[in-house]
Amino acid sequence: MKIVVADQNLVGIRAETEAALPAGSEIVWSPTRDAADIAALVGDADVLVGGHCPAEVATAGSRLRLVHAAGAGTDGIDIDALPAGCTVANTFHHENSIAEYVAASAVLLRRGFLSQDAALRRGGWPTPAYDPAAPWTGTLQEATVGLVGFGHIGSRAWERLRAFGARGVAVSRRGAIDAAAAGLDWAGSTTDRLGELLACSDVVVVSAPLTPQTEGLIGAAELTSMKDSAILVNVGRGALVEERALYEALRDGTIGGAAIDVWYGYPAPGTAQAEPSSLPFRELGNVLMTPHSSGLTRQTFLGRAAEIGANVHRLAAGEQPTNVVGVSGR
Numbered sequence: 001m002k003i004v005v006a007d008q009n010l011v012g013i014r015a016e017t018e019a020a021l022p023a024g025s026e027i028v029w030s031p032t033r034d035a036a037d038i039a040a041l042v043g044d045a046d047v048l049v050g051g052h053c054p055a056e057v058a059t060a061g062s063r064l065r066l067v068h069a070a071g072a073g074t075d076g077i078d079i080d081a082l083p084a085g086c087t088v089a090n091t092f093h094h095e096n097s098i099a100e101y102v103a104a105s106a107v108l109l110r111r112g113f114l115s116q117d118a119a120l121r122r123g124g125w126p127t128p129a130y131d132p133a134a135p136w137t138g139t140l141q142e143a144t145v146g147l148v149g150f151g152h153i154g155s156r157a158w159e160r161l162r163a164f165g166a167r168g169v170a171v172s173r174r175g176a177i178d179a180a181a182a183g184l185d186w187a188g189s190t191t192d193r194l195g196e197l198l199a200c201s202d203v204v205v206v207s208a209p210l211t212p213q214t215e216g217l218i219g220a221a222e223l224t225s226m227k228d229s230a231i232l233v234n235v236g237r238g239a240l241v242e243e244r245a246l247y248e249a250l251r252d253g254t255i256g257g258a259a260i261d262v263w264y265g266y267p268a269p270g271t272a273q274a275e276p277s278s279l280p281f282r283e284l285g286n287v288l289m290t291p292h293s294s295g296l297t298r299q300t301f302l303g304r305a306a307e308i309g310a311n312v313h314r315l316a317a318g319e320q321p322t323n324v325v326g327v328s329g330r
């Protein structure tokens with residue numbers, strides 16, 4: 001079996017990744033996540049590990065039987081261009097790491113620590129904690145957290161935030177969340193209750209997948225409906241929140257702040273330079289900017305390598321892989 005590994009995050013745990021895959025496989029590492037590099041390797045491959053599989057790669061991989069994202073998002077895989085019968089699967093294990101990010105950034109932004117740090121560095125001495133007019137005065141114990149998406153990330157983030165004493169409300173695609181069991185005040189579907197969630201939340205955590213239905217889910221009208229002190233934490237995908245509307249809402253004080261881990265621009269393969277947005281988010285003091293790093297821990301990638309390995313073993317044994325997102329042609 002030939003396996004092409006194109007997820008650059010697994011390079012750091014190359015030995016563990018290879019050990020998890022079936023012994024005797026031919027394992028080829030793509031030098032970059034560039035589509036041309038991957039396409040050049042997948043022609044005779046059975047398995048592609050990596051979530052970057054546009055049509056150029058998918059059509060080159062005419063023998064592919066499994067494309068395994070090394071993450072949750074499969075928005076970079078063109079399933080329709082893959083050979084018929086090829087399975088697309090995803091993997092998780094990022095939820096603990098991202099839940100910590102959500103909790104940490106909610107505290108940093110809600111308490112104003114980010115802007116206070118910046119002010120001290122400039123030689124100032126801000127006193128927002130003593131200013132009743134300052135938007136950032138609340139603890140998480142007084143906060144309502146609104147979770148847009150309640151899967152691995154949303155539910156684990158809620159477990160952590162709940163420990164601070166926050167109240168929680170959630171929406172998911174179908175609204176099939178048992179609110180009482182999860183300790184939430186209420187839960188519903190995005191279609192029915194997103195507006196209500198945005199209006200009542202002090203912290204809004206976005207962790208839905210990017211699909212044609214969720215693109216631009218939060219735009220100018222939704223941001224305007226939020227509290228002017230609200231903190232938005234986007235760990236899903238940039239395009240879930242309209243770029244200009246978000247920038248203007250943060251600049252104009254329509255909302256209180258944002259932690260943005262997922263962006264509108266990324267570095268080209270093999271480079272470390274990029275404009276995360278065409279708009280100057282970097283000039284805003286109420287924004288925590290991180291380079292899609294909320295889930296980047298050793299725990300995440302060791303868990304993912306083991307899960308991918310187990311699925312490739314299943315494929316080799318003629319069994320159905322787990323975490324199947326779809327099968328091409330079905």
Ligand SMILES: NC(=O)C1=CN([C@@H]2O[C@H](COP(=O)(O)OP(=O)(O)OC[C@H]3O[C@@H](n4cnc5c(N)ncnc54)[C@H](O)[C@@H]3O)[C@@H](O)[C@H]2O)C=CC1
Pocket residue numbers: 071072073074092094098148149150151152153154171172173174190207208209210213214235236237261262292293294295296
């Ligand atoms: N920042 C990062 O490093 C990472 C980002 N992600 C992103 O986060 C997304 C979610 O990850 P997980 O929670 O692990 O996935 P998951 O599949 O466990 O959960 C997804 C949740 O989103 C909900 N959802 C789907 N459509 C929705 C809609 N229209 N409105 C509201 N909710 C909707 C689902 O019902 C489910 O509750 C991924 O698809 C990926 O794009 C995932 C991992 C790491």
Ligand SMILES: O=C(O)C(=O)CO
Pocket residue numbers: 070071072073074094295
């Ligand atoms: O898993 C994902 O979808 C990511 O965004 C990166 O780990």
